[in-house]
Amino acid sequence: MSKNCNFIEKLREVGLRPTKQRLNMCEVLFNREKTFHFTINDLVQMISEKMNQKISLATVYNTVHAFEKKGYLKEISIDSHKSYFDTNTSAHHHFFDEDTHELIDCDANDIEPVNIKKNITGKKINSVEVLIKVASDNQNQK
Amino acid sequence: MSKNCNFIEKLREVGLRPTKQRLNMCEVLFNREKTFHFTINDLVQMISEKMNQKISLATVYNTVHAFEKKGYLKEISIDSHKSYFDTNTSAHHHFFDEDTHELIDCDANDIEPVNIKKNITGKKINSVEVLIKVASDNQNQK
DNA sequence: TCAATAGTTTAGAATTATTATAATGTAGCT
DNA sequence: AGCTACATTATAATAATTCTAAACTATTGA
Ligand SMILES: [Mn+2]
Ligand SMILES: [Mn+2]
Ligand SMILES: [Zn+2]
Ligand SMILES: [Zn+2]
Numbered sequence: 001m002s003k004n005c006n007f008i009e010k011l012r013e014v015g016l017r018p019t020k021q022r023l024n025m026c027e028v029l030f031n032r033e034k035t036f037h038f039t040i041n042d043l044v045q046m047i048s049e050k051m052n053q054k055i056s057l058a059t060v061y062n063t064v065h066a067f068e069k070k071g072y073l074k075e076i077s078i079d080s081h082k083s084y085f086d087t088n089t090s091a092h093h094h095f096f097d098e099d100t101h102e103l104i105d106c107d108a109n110d111i112e113p114v115n116i117k118k119n120i121t122g123k124k125i126n127s128v129e130v131l132i133k134v135a136s137d138n139q140n141q142k
Numbered sequence: 143m144s145k146n147c148n149f150i151e152k153l154r155e156v157g158l159r160p161t162k163q164r165l166n167m168c169e170v171l172f173n174r175e176k177t178f179h180f181t182i183n184d185l186v187q188m189i190s191e192k193m194n195q196k197i198s199l200a201t202v203y204n205t206v207h208a209f210e211k212k213g214y215l216k217e218i219s220i221d222s223h224k225s226y227f228d229t230n231t232s233a234h235h236h237f238f239d240e241d242t243h244e245l246i247d248c249d250a251n252d253i254e255p256v257n258i259k260k261n262i263t264g265k266k267i268n269s270v271e272v273l274i275k276v277a278s279d280n281q282n283q284k
Numbered sequence: 285t286c287a288a289t290a291g292t293t294t295a296g297a298a299t300t301a302t303t304a305t306a307a308t309g310t311a312g313c314t
Numbered sequence: 315a316g317c318t319a320c321a322t323t324a325t326a327a328t329a330a331t332t333c334t335a336a337a338c339t340a341t342t343g344a
Contacts, residue, residue: 017340019292040330056294061331063292077273079219081301082330095262110260114272118252120237123276130256130272131219134265159311161321182301198323203302205321223330224301 007031014070021059024051029073035088037076037103040064043085076103078131093130106130149173156212163201166193171215177230179218179245182206185227218245220273235272248272 007026008018016022028046038046040060047055064085067073076084078096084103093106114128149168150160158164170188180188182202189197206227209215218226220238226245235248256270 017291019339021293054294058295058332059293075221077219077221079217081223081225083223095260095265097262097265098268099265104262106260110258112257112259114256115254116252116274117254118237118248120239120246120276122279123237123239123241124279126240126275126277128272128274130270132258132270133268134262135268137264137266159320161310163322196323200303200324201322 016066016070020051021047021055022063024055025060025063025067029067029087035086035105037084037086039082039084077129078103079133091127093132095132095134098133098135106132158208158212162193163189163197164205166197167202167205167209171209171229177228177247179226179228181224181226219271220245221275233269235274237274237276240275240277248274 007023007030010026011018011022024047025043028043028050040057043064044055044057044060047060064073068075068085071089072087074086074089076086076094078084086103088105092108093111095104095106096102097104111130114130116125116128119125149165149172152168153160153164166189167185170185170192182199185206186197186199186202189202206215210217210227213231214229216228216231218228218236220226228245230247234250235253237246237248238244239246253272256272258267258270261267
């Protein structure tokens with residue numbers, strides 16, 4: 001519960017008001033040992049449980065996007081018509097389990113740096129992301 | 143127009159009936175020098191122009207997915223809530239221009255093979271895709 | 285302390301992409 | 315030509331996301 005102060009400051013620093021919804025969201029998102037991946041629906045569920053009351057979907061969308069813009073969250077692109085977000089905002093790559101729809105971080109040692117030899121004139125590279133899709137080995141990809 | 147025969151055979155080979163919609167779709171998709179990327183809406187537009195009449199959205203979705211399942215098309219994952227498809231079905235990587243929302247193929251020499259050192263037990267790798275997001279160099283990423 | 289203000293949350297409507305339904309149409313075979 | 319299986323279509327349904335406008339709240343400064 002003392003983490004709360006940190007979150008208040010954190011939010012203030014970037015010009016977001018520390019409302020109870022945002023503080024609860026911060027707890028759920030950032031007050032934990034390891035980073036994790038989630039969908040909006042996952043998050044709504046988790047926050048509702050924590051607050052013991054409903055939170056508006058619109059608020060979750062708005063706040064997630066506010067956090068994303070501030071660099072607290074990253075959106076991950078997967079072949080799906082659903083958005084996945086990541087509390088790990090460092091540049092990193094992913095395995096995506098097509099059986100379970102689970103995202104798994106690669107850490108630095110899992111993949112050698114991607115060596116890009118081409119550049120698009122007038123454009124700079126904003127990000128380089130590798131997505132490795134995996135599926136059950138025995139009874140193969142359905 | 144002589145390509146038509148090829149497409150009829152191509153469709154027959156995989157058990158799809160060569161209807162006029164599918165033949166037109168084949169022309170638009172495959173009767174060209176270079177492979178390309180498209181969204182469903184792009185494609186509806188192109189086919190309607192070619193046929194000089196409307197084609198049902200449902201047919202385009204169904205047929206694109208039929209083609210995808212047969213391996214004639216590939217779906218590309220991008221940070222967007224829209225699906226992009228690719229007539230280049232070989233394993234390859236992409237640049238995505240965040241200004242224009244244009245996808246650009248990398249060819250084999252543009253990126254060194256991605257070296258993956260970790261494996262998920264019980265899972266096999268189905269695909270490895272690199273997405274490089276680029277944006278205008280001067281007045282930076284908005 | 286407390287009202288004014290700017291920013292926030294909310295329910296619900298709107299929008300967009302995608303998929304399902306069920307009636308009608310057509311290709312392929314006889 | 316006529317049968318049958320498969321395809322196409324218009325339309326409705328679903329799902330994710332965004333918009334709207336009214337109600338609410340944190341912050342500021344009188
Ligand atoms: Mn998004
Ligand atoms: Mn799809
Ligand atoms: Zn991650
Ligand atoms: Zn491509």
